[in-house]
Amino acid sequence: MNRRxxxxxxxxxxxxxxxxGLAMVVLSTLPLYWMIASSFKGPGEISAAPPGLVPESxxxxxxxxxxxxxxIGRYLLNSVLVSSVSTVAVLGLSFFAGYALARTxxxxxxxxxxxLLMLSVFPPIALVVPLFLLERQLGLLNSYAxxxxxxVALNLPFAIWIxxxxxxxxxxxxxxxxxxxxxxxxRTVLTVIAPLARPGLFTAGIFTFTATWAEFLLxxxxxxxxxxxxxxxxxxxxxxxxxxxxxxxxxxxxAATVPIGVLVMIFxxxxxxxxxxxxxxx
Amino acid sequence: MNAxxxxxxxxxxxxxxxxxxxxxxxxxxxxxxxVSRRKRARTGxxxxxxxLLTIAAVTVFPVLFSVVLSFADVRLxxxxxxxxxxxxxxxxxxxxxxxxxxxxxxxxGFTAVTVLLELVLGxxxxxxxxxxxxxRGWVLAVLLLPWALINVVAAQLWGYLFNGTYGGLTWxxxxxxxxxxDILGQPASAMGAMVVVDVWKTTPFVAIVVLAGLMLIPGxxxxxxxxxxxxxxxxxxxxxxxQLRPIMAIAVLFRILQAFGIFDLPFVLTxxxxxxxxxxxxxxxxxxxxxxxxxxxxxAVATTSAVxxxxxxxxxxxxxxxxxxxxxxA
Numbered sequence: 021m022n023r024r025x026x027x028x029x030x031x032x033x034x035x036x037x038x039x040x041g042l043a044m045v046v047l048s049t050l051p052l053y054w055m056i057a058s059s060f061k062g063p064g065e066i067s068a069a070p071p072g073l074v075p076e077s078x079x080x081x082x083x084x085x086x087x088x089x090x091x092i093g094r095y096l097l098n099s100v101l102v103s104s105v106s107t108v109a110v111l112g113l114s115f116f117a118g119y120a121l122a123r124t125x126x127x128x129x130x131x132x133x134x135x136l137l138m139l140s141v142f143p144p145i146a147l148v149v150p151l152f153l154l155e156r157q158l159g160l161l162n163s164y165a166x167x168x169x170x171x172v173a174l175n176l177p178f179a180i181w182i183x184x185x186x187x188x189x190x191x192x193x194x195x196x197x198x199x200x201x202x203x204x205x206x207r208t209v210l211t212v213i214a215p216l217a218r219p220g221l222f223t224a225g226i227f228t229f230t231a232t233w234a235e236f237l238l239x240x241x242x243x244x245x246x247x248x249x250x251x252x253x254x255x256x257x258x259x260x261x262x263x264x265x266x267x268x269x270x271x272x273x274x275a276a277t278v279p280i281g282v283l284v285m286i287f288x289x290x291x292x293x294x295x296x297x298x299x300x301x302x
Numbered sequence: 303m304n305a306x307x308x309x310x311x312x313x314x315x316x317x318x319x320x321x322x323x324x325x326x327x328x329x330x331x332x333x334x335x336x337v338s339r340r341k342r343a344r345t346g347x348x349x350x351x352x353x354l355l356t357i358a359a360v361t362v363f364p365v366l367f368s369v370v371l372s373f374a375d376v377r378l379x380x381x382x383x384x385x386x387x388x389x390x391x392x393x394x395x396x397x398x399x400x401x402x403x404x405x406x407x408x409x410x411g412f413t414a415v416t417v418l419l420e421l422v423l424g425x426x427x428x429x430x431x432x433x434x435x436x437x438r439g440w441v442l443a444v445l446l447l448p449w450a451l452i453n454v455v456a457a458q459l460w461g462y463l464f465n466g467t468y469g470g471l472t473w474x475x476x477x478x479x480x481x482x483x484d485i486l487g488q489p490a491s492a493m494g495a496m497v498v499v500d501v502w503k504t505t506p507f508v509a510i511v512v513l514a515g516l517m518l519i520p521g522x523x524x525x526x527x528x529x530x531x532x533x534x535x536x537x538x539x540x541x542x543x544x545q546l547r548p549i550m551a552i553a554v555l556f557r558i559l560q561a562f563g564i565f566d567l568p569f570v571l572t573x574x575x576x577x578x579x580x581x582x583x584x585x586x587x588x589x590x591x592x593x594x595x596x597x598x599x600x601x602a603v604a605t606t607s608a609v610x611x612x613x614x615x616x617x618x619x620x621x622x623x624x625x626x627x628x629x630x631x632a
Contacts, residue, residue: 040430041437045444048506052447054470055459067468117353124346125339132354139361141556141615143563145584146608149371149591149601150364157382173360176353205345234452236566237584241592252454256570259458266462273455284450288443295507296514 118183186220424508
């Protein structure tokens with residue numbers, strides 16, 4: 021709904037709004053621009069005061085260093101693998117669970133939903149201690165499964181909430197028609213509901229992928245060995261090695277940001293609707 | 303991220319049963335083709351159990367295990383661990399330690415300051431966004447970028463900007479103050495730096511959620527306010543803000559929980575320093591566990607923060623729910 025403003029003030033009002041919008045864009049992007057620009061600066065330029073806004077002699081040396089010497093490519097591959105597998109597993113499990121909670125007469129549904137909410141806000145630090153010991157006992161430290169399994173479990177509650185809220189909105193008549201035509205429950209869900217649930221799956225998927233891509237605490241404590249490190253751990257441990265090689269660090273940071281940035285831009289509608297649709301229903 | 307949309311529906315839980323099959327359309331062909339309720343429930347459990355069992359095995363069970371650990375003496379051994387004995391000493395030691403009290407105070411302070419700033423700035427940004435017109439989608443897309451940035455990357459980036467000798471912000475402050483401030487080296491400014499980074503990264507999230515609330519306010523409410531001769535300021539306080547309250551409560555609850563568990567930002571930006579100035583509860587728990595290898599005490603620290611988070615969540619939902627009910631009746 022458009023808001024009406026006194027006609028005399030419109031001009032000034034619009035300017036203030038546009039300035040506010042501009043300020044938001046500049047404040048959001050300037051630090052990011054700084055990171056990208058610095059990733060192309062040579063070592064002398066990066067520590068120069070005053071710092072230059074534009075790299076004077078742009079170089080790809082930092083990227084070569086990050087990929088060849090610091091093995092950022094390996095961390096990226098690890099992250100892609102862990103995040104993708106976790107996301108696919110979360111989507112599969114949450115779709116069926118969300119359907120069950122939205123459509124079938126489960127006893128204790130309210131209790132299940134409340135428990136899921138409590139779990140989705142549970143501080144990860146409280147899980148690190150027991151999971152670390154359990155994984156140690158099972159020999160899962162420094163393995164892909166050692167991260168994927170907790171990532172799936174940690175992201176399931178929220179994904180189930182999204183799927184359930186989405187599926188509640190799909191008309192019942194559609195699946196009833198399929199049931200009448202003789203399809204079993206599994207076939208009905210896979211052929212009738214799943215295609216309709218695609219927007220909900222996109223939302224749950226993008227939230228899970230961004231969360232697992234950025235996850236730090238478990239990745240740091242469970243997979244600290246170089247071969248299984250994920251991107252956030254690799255970037256965090258850049259500093260502790262020697263004096264901070266900022267150029268290389270930012271090359272790695274840009275490489276870590278590009279995949280997630282592209283995904284977020286592609287699925288930005290799903291993100292905004294995911295942030296807001298549940299609230300609308302509340 | 304989680305929980306924002308989810309917490310939205312909770313105040314009304316348990317969810318009302320969907321307008322059931324009783325009122326549904328009559329099946330074609332006349333016969334009672336409806337599957338029995340018991341059979342449908344069995345299908346439901348069949349569909350839900352893989353997810354619920356995963357959650358039970360990987361989160362619920364470990365949480366219970368962690369509570370046991372917090373009362374136990376544990377020794378790490380090659381490839382495993384051994385429970386030695388059960389005591390209640392860890393909680394006494396944790397609750398009376400100055401480190402824990404300081405971490406608790408810092409975590410509360412950090413949470414309060416960042417959430418308040420993010421709420422005020424996010425609401426202001428949402429009001430601007432709502433009026434932006436054609437450029438809005440584009441600005442929203444840009445605002446998603448800091449939100450999507452990995453926390454660790456954000457911490458490294460701002461660590462560079464705050465760097466003591468050649469950081470861009472240090473240079474800027476030097477031009478203004480006349481001397482080079484050691485931003486991350488002084489307790490007060492290090493805390494301030496952490497707040498700045500968190501606000502920079504998370505205000506867009508609050509703005510987008512509040513914007514959704516703004517879009518939901520019916521236009522005739524504003525028309526009524528205009529007819530009554532209310533100015534822009536009065537309209538905001540008396541009309542917009544009360545209507546936004548439920549969605550703001552959701553955003554605030556979610557931000558409180560997230561800020562309370564903050565780990566990666568202090569771990570990378572300040573390492574909890576200088577000294578222990580920016581040591582959050584999560585950092586304290588991590589250090590107790592992985593640097594001092596004090597498993598039982600680490601579990602106790604973790605359990606205290608989990609109890610506080612769950613307590614805040616329940617309290618908040620209760621307060622918010624009664625408020626919403628009163629608002630509905632008024």
